[in-house]
Amino acid sequence: MIRTPTQKGVLEAAEKIAAILPPTPLLPVEIGGTQCWVKAENLQPIGAFKIRGGWHRLSAMTEDERARGVVAVSSGNHAQGVAWAARRLGIKATIVMPRDAPEVKLANTRGLGAEVVLYERPGEDRDEVAAKLIAEQGGTLVHAFGDPWVIEGQGSAGIEITAQLGEQPSRLVACCGGGGLAAGLGLACPDTAIHVVEPLGWDMVGQALSAGAIVSAAADAPKTICDALQPTATKPINLELLHGRAEPGVTVTDDEVRHAQRWAFANLRMVIEPGGAAALAAALAGKVPLDSRTVILLTGGNADPAAFAATIAQGN
């Protein structure tokens, strides 16, 4: 079944999600003297916005599809989103996760009742692992970002923001992995500038936006602490929605991300994981324009305790 993501679909997703989840807080913040907003998706029950796409996708499945189960590939937050929705709907979920995923994400995903299949991040192709699983045991693939339902589901955050703000935001600044959230936000808020923020060397969406074509991560791409933002490439469905729609991509360094985590700890009293802090890091570094209708998405809070402690203890 081919589905084209639409604003109507995003509105449907927003309605379905509002029926089971309270809106996450939209909180005022001051950055460099400018009053703007953060959307605290790290306060979702699974600690990330990925619960949106997971719920919109799985709840739209037929009884037959549900009976065959779902397979997803994720470094951890999409894993929890799919597992959460699957448990609620009584669907068997198998999640392909990298062996080096944060322990907290592996534990949470298993805690939600999903079966976790590990793969080696460099070396094995995670999509091939998933395809093999589906060939063997059946089930529906729920792609982390290249899926029309998932894109619509993530976009529901933009509908919530618009309702909370009373109007469409001027700019949405979003952490970006494969581009599922950004594509959904673009549909949700047609009048809003969309800024994607990616880790240095992992800007597969930013590069694709410039090139107008899909670009794959370099074999020697630098390490990043943003475990949630390391796709090997975006997908055609995401590029099609974002090309000519999103602003030029922005990248952030690990140091900028750690500074943002410390800033959120001290000023927002919230826990943000590295990948969830990328958009805030760009804002704090002056890499995106800010105004009173700009909303920065804090996309996830599933931080490894030891790494978070080290970041916080480090001082500014």
Place this chain on the structure above:
Amino acid sequence: MIRTPTQKGVLEAAEKIAAILPPTPLLPVEIGGTQCWVKAENLQPIGAFKIRGGWHRLSAMTEDERARGVVAVSSGNHAQGVAWAARRLGIKATIVMPRDAPEVKLANTRGLGAEVVLYERPGEDRDEVAAKLIAEQGGTLVHAFGDPWVIEGQGSAGIEITAQLGEQPSRLVACCGGGGLAAGLGLACPDTAIHVVEPLGWDMVGQALSAGAIVSAAADAPKTICDALQPTATKPINLELLHGRAEPGVTVTDDEVRHAQRWAFANLRMVIEPGGAAALAAALAGKVPLDSRTVILLTGGNADPAAFAATIAQGN
């Protein structure tokens, strides 16, 4: 001017506060298999509920009173609440704080434009330091918990909770220092059981509830990490409102508090300071009854980074 705190006063406070601050989130949590709620007062702009009492008190002052300034005594959160309100209203604020207050609270209070006067926690009587300041320079004392306006202001959290829940909660579980919040909550929610949670050895409200009379902290009271919950005694106005109204007091240990901070980090993705985690600690330790209409208040999030890092890194 003598004012008797009333439910009407709490409702007025709630209205005044709603006009300038969005409600803090009421979030569902599951504790020991029971679904209940947390009220995230740590997400207030100053990181604590104390902004409520500070605003209700200072905004009710006459022009003459405002011109003479305010003096407060606080280990740090009331300090920030008063300083925040004073800055907004153009009032000079002088805050008496213990020399061993967390650096983050001293810095935040100064950052809000207040003048900080330090005293030695054991040895000097902080109320005497404040009285001397007022005798010398004038101004109105804004007591941290023994003030009718402050009590009404803090109670506004109960009005917000009732609106968010759609009915009065069955139980409110509140971290307790001198009893200002608990007294206000009792007025706000007349049908609700009020549970006060204090650090072991610093249960000056719990002991006063049992004795029916004010009890002072022992000279050899044990150390506690809950810097915000160390009053030398409650005040008559608080005891009068709470005696026969609140449930018997509950105490928690430092280890229980640290466990609650870690639990909130991992499950709520929020930063709670030790004193702000006492109520959650009691709930997690099974020391208070829980049900689907129980609300646990997370009262503050101004955690010292090094101490928080050590707690988080410690593992469960």
